[in-house]
Amino acid sequence: MGRFKENDLPKSKITASSLNKALLIFKYAAHHKWKFYVGLVFLLLTSVTALAFPKFMGMLVDCVNKKDAGLANEIALGLGLVLLLQSVFSFFRLSLFVNFTENTLANVRLALYTNLVKLPMTFFSHKRVGELNSRISNDITQIQDTLTTTISEFLRQFILIIGSFIMLASINIKLTIMMVSVVPLVGVAAVIFGRFIRKYSKKVQDQVAESQVVVEETMQGISIVKAFANEWYEIARYRDRIKEVVEIGIKGGQFRGYFASFIIICLFGTIVAVVWYGVQLSIAGEITVGELFTFILYSSYVGASSGGIAELYAQMQKAIGATERVFELLDEVPEKIDSSEHIPTINKIKGDVTFNNVAFSYPSRKEIQVLKGINFTASFGQKIAIVGPSGMGKSTIASLLLRFYDINSGEILIDGKNIYDYDLENLRGNMSIVPQDVILFGGTIKENIAYGKPNATEEEINIAAKQANAYDFIQGFPEKFETIVGERGIKLSGGQRQRIAIARALLKNPSVLILDEATSSLDSESEKLVQEALEILMEGRTSIIIAHRLSTIRSADQILVLDNGKISEQGTHQELINLENGMYKNLSNLQFSNS
Known part of the structure; x- marks a missing residue:
């Protein structure tokens, strides 16, 4: 259920005000801030090496026409070096972001718990323990995921999209215009369709959860069920819930079928169209086969990154919402109690x-x-x-x-x-x-x-x-x-x-x-x-x-x-x-x- 609740976290609009509030999290990084900034440098290097990969691949394919085995060997070695560098940069990027996040969030968790424990009883009289627990677990987990992977992935995808468009335009402007007019539209449509299907899947999850409530209630109150001889009533209640699960599940399956058909026709159809036009240009001598190959790889970067960036943006919205809720608790005024880890010295009173x-x-x-x-x-x-x-x-x-x-x-x-x-x-x-x-x-x-x-x-x-x-x-x-x-x-x-x-x-x-x-x-x-x-x-x-x-x-x-x-x-x-x-x-x- 923890994961289920996490998926239900409300989003917050990304505005200058909400971003400023979210950036307050860096205040808790203390002396670990440098790890985030160095991680960003490695992120940039990872993106650059990723962009170099299609270029080298295209040059390698062109060696077929040139019939130059020596050049092919050199390019292959260059590709190997690119992959090695990318793996090294990725390791440091991930390690630094995780190190920064774990240390920062440990400070946030401690500050949040310290403030919660010191809050007056008036606060606890109108807050549920489950809600406060969710703030410390689900909200912090959402921030953790975002700081560890979402921000870096979002920036990486953004750099890949911009870099890929620049490389595409440098290869052939006509083919780039044709690709831009089709691929992003199909990508956005796929994201919208995918989101709709996820909502439907969540409906199935909700329905299954409701059916589990029936099981839980029955098992907890089994003595009452048996005392009233109401087994038939509970079975009927569970059967109704299961029927609803089946109906929604079948509908969801149909939508997934439509989605699969859409992907096959539109997405792969688009790839065929781009390749067909590229072949025409290649026959006309406007681009080489290697350049066409490079173009297709960069196009796949744009398509994949366009599809992923929308989901990453939604995750960032959730993280900003989570950060706002965490800071709401941190802004609550605590009682004047010393929180240092020592046993306080008590001056004895008489007791009148x-x-x-x-x-x-x-x-x-x-x-x-x-x-x-x-x-x-x-x-x-x-x-x-x-x-x-x-x-x-x-x-x-x-x-x-x-x-x-x-x-x-x-x-x-x-x-x-x-x-x-x-x-x-x-x-x-x-x-x-x-x-x-x-x-x-x-x-x-x-x-x-x-x-x-x-x-x-x-x-x-x-x-x-x-x-x-x-x-x-x-x-x-x-x-x-x-x-x-x-x-x-x-x-x-x-x-x-x-x-x-x-x-x-x-x-x-x-x-x-x-x-x-x-x-x-x-x-x-x-x-x-x-x-x-x-x-x-x-x-x-x-x-x-x-x-x-x-x-x-x-x-x-x-x-x-x-x-x-x-x-x-x-x-x-x-x-x-x-x-x-x-x-x-x-x-x-x-x-x-x-x-």
């Missing part, structure tokens, strides 16, 4: 958190105010729980603390200092989050725990695992800490993933801890183990606990009840339970009556 009249709306839906005048204080070492119905802004409070988004009004203070006065790395370096849906990276358990402190010792990792109630289950794996967790931690259970996330947070030793519904999706046994680990994790630090299960927050120093973006109730578990008709009391009664 204050929200003063904070209001917030998400940038993607500014008309909906998620938080309205939020006020609360969490002193060092306190556990502050936030409860309330879904969609009321509980997780938003955590996002604002981590400065994923900017608040609309009010202020957030940490240790009495405005959150925006902190260095971003230092602020986040003092915080840790254990989310409901834990994301682990596809390495080992050890690497995932050490993500909280990349320079942690083996002993520190072991202690963190023990405190998180994770050590025993890790030791149960054959590879222990070197066990590969799989993509997003798929090889581990939900409770195991949570405990690794807790070990990761423990190792970081944050001043402010955010628990975002950390036990809501676990079974009773896992919840007990995770809750024990969380109690250890919360010791000696400020904890903001976002919870659905009220049983987990009874011991909180303060509970905030969020309703419609406002704090409707505030107090300890006992104080809120005593509120007549209070939301917390109703939520508590509902949960404990069902348990």
